[in-house]
Amino acid sequence: MPSAPSTPAESRVRKDLNASVADGVGASVMIGLGESYVSAFALAVGTGEVVAGLLSTVPLLAGAVLQLIGPRAVARVGSLRRWVMACAALQALAFAPLVGMAVSGWASTPLLFVVMTLYWAGGFAAGTAWNAWMDVLVPGRLRPTFFALRSRTCHVATLAALIVAGGVLQLGDQLDAPTLGFAALFAGSGLARLASVWFLGRQREVAAPARSGAPLRQTLRGPAGGLLAYMLALQFAVWLAVPYFTPFMLDHLHLSYAEFTSIAATSFFARIVALPLIGRLVRRAGARRLLLLAVAGIVPQAGLWALSGWLPYLLFLQLVGGVVWAAYELTTFLLVFQTIPHAQRVTLLTWYNLASAAAIMAGSLLGGGLLALLGTDASAYLIVFLASTGLRLVTAPILLLFKLEPVRELVPLPSRTLSIRPGTGALVRPVVAADPAP
Template identity: 45%
Template sequence: MSPAEPSDLRRSLRSITLDGAVFSVMVGCGETYLAPFVLAIGMGQVEAGLLSSLPPLAGAVLQLVSPAGVRRLGSHRRWVVLCAATQATSFVPLVVAALAGAIPTFAAFLVASVYWGAGMSTGPAWNTWVSTLVPAPIRARYFARRTRVSQVGTVLGLLMGGALLASGRSGGFEMQAYAVLFLVAGLCRYLSTYFLWSQSEPVPLPAQFRRVPAGELLANLRRSHEGKLLGYMLAIQIAVQISAPYFAPYWVEQLHLSYVQYTTLVAVSFGTKILVMPALGGVARRFGARGLLWFGGIGVIPLAALWIASSAMPWMIFVQMLAGIMWGAWELATFLLVFEAIREEERTSILTTFNLANAIAMVAGSLLGGAILHSFGEARLGYFVIFGLSSCARLATLPLLRRVPEVRLVARPIATRTVAVRPGDAISDDRPVLPSISDEVEPPLDPVAGRGLGPPRR
């Protein structure tokens, strides 16, 4: 790759950061409030829950065709910009629906599928593209800073959305507030699209990428260390999704939380997760990624069942803080283990395929939880059953956790993009920025925080 001109590089780096910032505002104020919106216009509780688990399957499927789309357009940049613009446009029917005060159920699922399909289709191509833009010597620190900017953007979007909806409800213009919220989210994604387009593309179709054929991938996973890890991760996903999609309906329809309370609970868990990541990086260095995974893997087991104990606000805040810590530990540990176990040139291919399996696991768990909730007539007892069942299912994954091997941990930063923020104990859907985890990185950094860790302990 020929080096970029310094001015072009500075412009591209600035645009990558600004894209992350406005994209994150969209996440915070857009899809996060889709479930409360459809509940406000009369959609059923099971359907509202499934709206957060079924559409991502469309995104996972479309990820598989993104390499063909890139080849067809002859450019990663063009493909990413096209998908980003499509995702931004998916907010238009939501604005119309909010102003009309109604949207058919099938239309809501279609819009959400377009949102997720277009959004997730950018992932593999964007990761490959930015790896040609950001020089390897600065990737670690650059993406660590970008992650922090993006996290601030997500929190700002969350708080702005909650404040606007609270004002709308008290002032009698709740649906208009949703329309403004979705309009802002769409405009943020259009602005993100502009920043994507303003970046250069030194190598339209980089050659150093290996696609792992499906047969080879399955054969390797059956007998490999990474196969044991990914199998455990899929099992946890099924267990979590029995209850996770239904926290928004539970909060809104059963607990009748205000928008301020709803936003507070979501922000507390997400904020706690951000704040504890530097400390969790230190735990990983001292006790190993597998030790951190055991801490998180055991810690997430009771989280769903804890919602049965009380609906008092102080208790719910405590549970959300605990969830932020435990899911932060689990997420960081799995990221570290995955990226030590899978070769760099195969990561994009393997993780794209894993995303599809992960989406199928989400659908399986959520359909089971939805069927149980429906059988109880969407009553509070039904929620307690799926909360308890989810914790029991998580407990049943411990034998799979025991099979996950330890790997030699090389301290490195892991930058992430938050693509969704969830109510309840699932917290957020974070995806790794693959170029930030290049096997050739700067001196060791604290994962996520980007702080020096010092020499490894023996």
Template identity: 30%
Template structure:
């Protein structure tokens, strides 16, 4: 039986195209973006260049959300802005795939430029896409629709991730690694073009365009800097800073220092993603019962241990288990953080607040990744390992220890001060997510699309 999303035929058709867009987008994210760092290492990128690859594109790309909101305010044409971002993202894949053939001497620097364009396209489209979907999907069907769409997108992204690893492994075994990268990147570009086609077929019904609802001046910042929103954004940005000290270099550790195959690298990433997929709903139920603060505190104090676990053994199967544990913790942390943030933001000013929050986080990631790159390239770290005769398979162990301490410091300073935003055990907000990109450490990266208020019947003893 054909699934029906809306009684209005034109809206139902648009929502079908959106599902196909999500599947195609996930092919790009899982099969292409997951291998950015692996491609950079294939191009002989240094630790410092890996740091720039992990830091500059998300930071510069995040400002495109503000540009999108400004364009939305100026033009009111959200579908055109959304398509421009999607096409920009698709086009960025073609020069990226051909860099080693056309510009072998400057391939790494130009790759970083292409990835900046890639992130800019994604962030340009995101606010308008969220706005359009909020108007297209009937609220009473919103939870079921996005649950189905996100589940399908997650399965597709996981499958594409595995397929990408298998392709690279096969071509590497035949000494044609570059051909393998070109193939998965061209497939990613085609997938995004297919995604853009389905976006173009969606109806842009009259609704609320994602725009700058408030001026981003000094007066506005003075007004909110002591708010819960500002404190939470600083906490989340600080935690992402601490995580980014180590996270960009996990790929370097696996591929360069431990000499893992692309198949083993894929498996480590896939174990994180699979565990997220299996536990996300359970975390959601726990959040509804006990609130978001409890999950943030528990996972926030456990996450610092993850880089410490990397130090215990370099065995592939052991690291697979550690990555699965990371997927469990990051699923809870990301979901509760998204819920917490959504409860803090005024609904009529969401586009601006989310854009500002994302800039905060991107700045934290940028500074953390650059710090990790500098630490990883310091001669003093090499000399310490040599002088103390440490049995480390990688000097990056020092970077992992710094990240562990920084994460723990952020947790100790911020988590005890967090206060639950909304009451629990009565009505709750069910957030609606979509898959936006991959991270080798935290797995699937979700974006908030909207919300759905869920109620349960009062129980005896409820106030």
């Protein structure tokens, strides 16, 4: 029996949703091809190991600070769509100087930091405005199903791009032209993001939602605020080590680009596969219990790198790491963002981006300082990794200081991948627009 013809309004919604998925795929390809390999590129052109690590963290904070102009800029531009497109275009254009440096085989360290700051400023500013845009654009009844599908599609696109990129770099290395391989990746990343910008333009403009007048600080005085404090403390401890896994693998374990990619891809693959299963476990066991188990798995992760550099062992470590990080992120998103009033979530996400970036940078500076003090030999890296595990253990009791509300009946929030990082699997943020609440 033929289906009833759709109304013009339904047809318009379908076009918007299809364009949104295509936009997400373009952005995901950009991440898998380009941003995830910037630290490896810095090592290839000789910036130094500590600089290569800090390149993945310091621009995060600068970008998160610059995102604060977003609400005022949207009001001045008068369009959420135009603002998101402009920010996405900034990300695409940031790859142009990276291509130039890769082709020449030489890189300016200050220019690398400026370029990545612009990249992250565009990414953070686009992300918060995009959530506000989608909150109006996507009908409430469709949000859980649509954003779950969009998220899975984007994760697969990121993983595929990550694997392709590893193959390109391996080929370039074998041809004795490694930086040309990076040039190809950065060019592909910029083009993928430009395609994403085009699909953003295919979606309808909507009126910006009214901002909540309720003070966020009152909401954060409860258990959600305590959990956020723990999340920031854990990020400080984790990112003491995370930026330095890449130089450790490439410069000390002497892994090939293919082997390096396999480690990053294994963790991200485990995350993708585990998320649906973890969602079901949350409904059975509760988010709080699962969060405690996830933290127990996260605490020893960095220190276990000190035991062996054998590739199969590291792959197994990343497989387990991907699962426990997926459980941690899903449960914390549930316990924080779904206990915050709907109208305040985009504001919370903006300030969380800033606080998170500050914690990440502070941890990376401590790790980099230890490496600068101890020297960048293999034993110094192992001390940094063990210090990260020690700090993770010290922060864990914070979870016992406050009561977390049960969230068995809540719908898990899909996530957006911002970056792939060995040691955490990925840097992600919740799609707060996915909640069907008005």
